[in-house]
Amino acid sequence: MEQNVICRGLSKTYQQDAIIVQALSGIDLDVPKGDFVCLSGPSGSGKTTLLNLVGGLDAPTGGEITVAGQRVDLMSQAQLATMRLMHLGFVFQAYNLIPVLTARENVEFVMQLQGMDRKERRARARAILEDVGLEGLENRRPAQLSGGQQQRVAVARAMVSGPSLVLADEPTANLDSRNGEMLLELMRKMNEGRGVTFIIATHEQLVMDHARRLIRLHDGRIVSDELQR
Amino acid sequence: MSITLRLAWRNIWRHPRRTLLTSSAIAFAAAILVFMVTLQRSSYDKMIDFTLRVYHGHLQVQPKGYLDKPQIRNTIPDARALASHIRRLSGSASLSVRAMGFALASSKERSYGVQVLGVETENESHVSTIPGLVRKGRFLSSDDAQEAIIGYLLARNLKLNVGEELTLLGTGRDGSVAATVVPVVGIFESGSADLDRQLVQLPLGAFQDVFSMGNHGHTIVVVGESLEHLEELQRAVRSGLPPESSLVVLNWEALLPGLKQAIQMDWVSGWFLYASLIIIVSFSILNTFLMSVLERTREFGIMLALGARPGRIGVLVIVEAVWLALLGLAVGVVIGTATVIYFHIYGFSYPGMEELAAHYNMPAVIHLALSPLSLTLGPAVILLVTCAAALYPALRIRLLKPADAMKAV
Numbered sequence: 013m014e015q016n017v018i019c020r021g022l023s024k025t026y027q028q029d030a031i032i033v034q035a036l037s038g039i040d041l042d043v044p045k046g047d048f049v050c051l052s053g054p055s056g057s058g059k060t061t062l063l064n065l066v067g068g069l070d071a072p073t074g075g076e077i078t079v080a081g082q083r084v085d086l087m088s089q090a091q092l093a094t095m096r097l098m099h100l101g102f103v104f105q106a107y108n109l110i111p112v113l114t115a116r117e118n119v120e121f122v123m124q125l126q127g128m129d130r131k132e133r134r135a136r137a138r139a140i141l142e143d144v145g146l147e148g149l150e151n152r153r154p155a156q157l158s159g160g161q162q163q164r165v166a167v168a169r170a171m172v173s174g175p176s177l178v179l180a181d182e183p184t185a186n187l188d189s190r191n192g193e194m195l196l197e198l199m200r201k202m203n204e205g206r207g208v209t210f211i212i213a214t215h216e217q218l219v220m221d222h223a224r225r226l227i228r229l230h231d232g233r234i235v236s237d238e239l240q241r
Numbered sequence: 242m243s244i245t246l247r248l249a250w251r252n253i254w255r256h257p258r259r260t261l262l263t264s265s266a267i268a269f270a271a272a273i274l275v276f277m278v279t280l281q282r283s284s285y286d287k288m289i290d291f292t293l294r295v296y297h298g299h300l301q302v303q304p305k306g307y308l309d310k311p312q313i314r315n316t317i318p319d320a321r322a323l324a325s326h327i328r329r330l331s332g333s334a335s336l337s338v339r340a341m342g343f344a345l346a347s348s349k350e351r352s353y354g355v356q357v358l359g360v361e362t363e364n365e366s367h368v369s370t371i372p373g374l375v376r377k378g379r380f381l382s383s384d385d386a387q388e389a390i391i392g393y394l395l396a397r398n399l400k401l402n403v404g405e406e407l408t409l410l411g412t413g414r415d416g417s418v419a420a421t422v423v424p425v426v427g428i429f430e431s432g433s434a435d436l437d438r439q440l441v442q443l444p445l446g447a448f449q450d451v452f453s454m455g456n457h458g459h460t461i462v463v464v465g466e467s468l469e470h471l472e473e474l475q476r477a478v479r480s481g482l483p484p485e486s487s488l489v490v491l492n493w494e495a496l497l498p499g500l501k502q503a504i505q506m507d508w509v510s511g512w513f514l515y516a517s518l519i520i521i522v523s524f525s526i527l528n529t530f531l532m533s534v535l536e537r538t539r540e541f542g543i544m545l546a547l548g549a550r551p552g553r554i555g556v557l558v559i560v561e562a563v564w565l566a567l568l569g570l571a572v573g574v575v576i577g578t579a580t581v582i583y584f585h586i587y588g589f590s591y592p593g594m595e596e597l598a599a600h601y602n603m604p605a606v607i608h609l610a611l612s613p614l615s616l617t618l619g620p621a622v623i624l625l626v627t628c629a630a631a632l633y634p635a636l637r638i639r640l641l642k643p644a645d646a647m648k649a650v
Contacts, residue, residue, distance in 0.1 A: 064643075064644045067546065069545075069546055069642075069643040069644040069647070070642070070643075070644035089551075090550065093545070093548055093549070093550045094548070096546060096547065096548040097547070097548025097549075098548070100548075102546050102547065104543070104647070108539075108540075108543045108647075110248070110540065110543075110544070111255075111540075112248060112251035112252055112254075112255065113244075113248065113251070117244065117247075120244065121244065121547065122547050122548065124243075124244045125547065125548050125549055125553070126548075169547075
């Protein structure tokens with residue numbers, strides 16, 4: 013099976029004042045294309061650190077990371093930016109939309125960075141906002157949307173440029189259970205309909221229940237890796 | 242509008258009060274600069290014109306080398322005929338022939354070395370303000386009259402008054418002794434201590450007789466309508482010179498290099514003052530942008546995570562600075578230009594200038610000149626400084642690491 017993410021002996025240490033913190037240690041991980049993976053574990057277990065390393069947002073202290081056939085750990089900052097732009101989508105806990113842009117403009121932002129022409133950007137943004145159920149709300153700014161709606165815009169933004177991998181960090185943490193459920197259904201739909209790989213870091217049971225594969229982390233190590241269905 | 246321009250425009254309105262305060266500072270500085278630069282440049286034009294009209298004129302036709310070494314033998318033959326010819330070619334310009342020599346001037350009590358200037362009595366008042374600055378007595382009556390006017394400092398030094406005799410003793414063009422005794426018919430006060438201390442004016446005909454000049458002169462002084470079209474006038478005058486003559490046409494910058502240097506020095510010192518104003522404004526801008534960048538660190542982290550390059554976010558910050566500057570400059574330039582237009586129509590006068598101006602026969606009010614350079618120079622500098630002030634915060638973005646930036650509060 014074609015692998016989307018491969019980690020070998022991945023480790024990350026932080027220095028906090030005089031103390032060295034081992035955030036990740038010896039992580040070996042293979043995530044096939046089209047998988048729906050949930051990283052779970054208590055706070056400080058290394059979930060967000062692992063996502064950051066896979067997404068090229070942070071550099072590992074040791075080991076190798078390969079995403080879509082490219083060695084992330086060997087890339088320059090410019091190459092990492094290009095890889096994030098062309099291959100990855102991110103969904104964050106706090107929605108993290110650009111507050112001065114409307115829902116449509118937030119979705120178009122990534123495509124603008126990709127250099128896509130205006131007509132195609134508009135069409136794609138309209139289509140994906142329809143897919144996430146935000147038809148008619150395209151011209152609202154984030155402050156005029158509910159938390160659930162904002163997170164759906166964030167998912168639309170992550171998906172619109174056709175990434176092969178979406179990394180989501182606690183995407184339902186700020187949502188009520190109904191909105192959380194809707195969001196997960198949406199992600200599953202994207203995963204099954206478009207074959208996009210999802211890696212979601214969470215400590216919520218609701219998310220874990222939706223995952224095809226559940227990886228548990230503890231003190232920076234993988235303690236279990238189970239297929240759920 | 243591209244998303245960068247739109248994003249930048251909306252970003253500056255996240256904090257309307259801060260934006261209005263910063264752009265007000267820019268507007269204030271721009272309005273001040275538009276007015277001050279225009280006033281300064283208009284004052285220079287006035288100063289140059291006034292200075293040149295006292296004595297030197299806008300242009301002078303001279304024998305080659307005469308400016309550096311004013312020898313009496315180095316002359317313009319048949320100078321009046323040449324002046325008439327050039328007058329026909331140069332349209333509305335005024336011309337006057339002069340001849341110059343050096344002599345020992347004596348009264349009953351004292352002697353001083355002086356510059357003796359022979360002037361065309363009818364034309365001199367069109368190229369020089371000295372005929373209008375005679376404080377005692379009158380100006381020279383005719384070209385052949387045997388009479389003189391002298392500067393008031395020379396009159397004081399020689400203890401001479403109007404009606405008393407002045408003896409001049411010098412060397413003529415042919416090497417002969419040039420000597421004459423003439424009554425002083427007028428005493429002038431030009432405002433230039435050098436002229437008032439050293440200059441004796443005789444009618445041109447009388448000078449030519451005394452100094453054995455024949456029909457020769459030394460300079461033809463030319464004054465155009467304004468300094469704006471000086472190059473055209475210079476070309477017209479040059480075209481009237483006899484072919485293969487050794488005559489040259491010198492403009493005021495060659496005649497009075499010190500005046501140009503003084504203006505340049507004043508211009509530079511003026512810009513020290515303006516620079517202080519601009520620096521104060523630039524610190525306000527820098528402060529605004531540092532705050533703006535710091536409070537959006539998390540947002541920039543998100544943009545980096547989405548694949549934006551730091552350079553692109555830096556450009557966004559610079560575009561924000563440009564928007565802010567344009568906002569302030571638009572208001573500032575409108576206010577500054579309106580002020581300039583007001584003083585262009587009604588004139589500007591420095592306090593206490595009226596009396597001084599009246600004394601030296603010069604206009605008391607300056608009508609500010611509307612020129613694109615004066616109206617845009619200051620604002621252009623502010624725009625550049627604004628962009629430069631935003632450069633540091635923009636460059637700081639390069640140091641951001643996405644993971645760390647997204648943790649910022």
